[in-house]
Amino acid sequence: MAGSVAEEMEAKLRGEFAPTRLEIVNDSAKHSGHSGDDGSGExxxxxxxxxxxxxxxxxxxxxxxxxxALGDIVGERVHAVAIQASAPTA
Incomplete structure (x- = not known):
């Protein structure tokens, strides 16, 4: 899929879960120079x-x-993902 890793993650998650809320925040700049930073910015x-x-x-x-749902993205192209997953409340 062309585009950013974040766009690919969004497409996969929307397709799998039909979320009522979805935010994907790129935290890579906070980890610049740390372990797992591959210089891609993603x-x-x-x-x-x-x-x-x-x-x-x-x-x-x-x-x-x-x-x-993210498949090979995590571990192959993305070093770390923090996940806050919840169900809608009434």
């Missing part, structure tokens, strides 16, 4: 995602589901 991200699919999942299951 090595560290925070994902805030809210989706009905998470309603019956605990915190760990939600994080595993997000990582699985």
């Amino acid at each position: 090595s560290h991200f925070t994902i805030v995602i809210e989706a009905p699919a998470f309603a019956e999942m605990n915190r760990l299951a939600r994080q595993r589901a997000v990582i699985a």
Whole structure:
């Protein structure tokens, strides 16, 4: 997929979870020169995602589901991802 890693992550997460809220924040500048910084400017991200699919999942299951949906992005092209996953509240 052409475009940034963040755009690819967004497409995968929207396709998998149809989130009611999705924010992908590039935190790479905060980690410049640290371990895992590959110089691409796309090595560290925070994902805030809210989706009905998470309603019956605990915190760990939600994080595993997000990582699985991202496929080879995490670990191959992205060094670190902080995940805040939740279900919508009434």
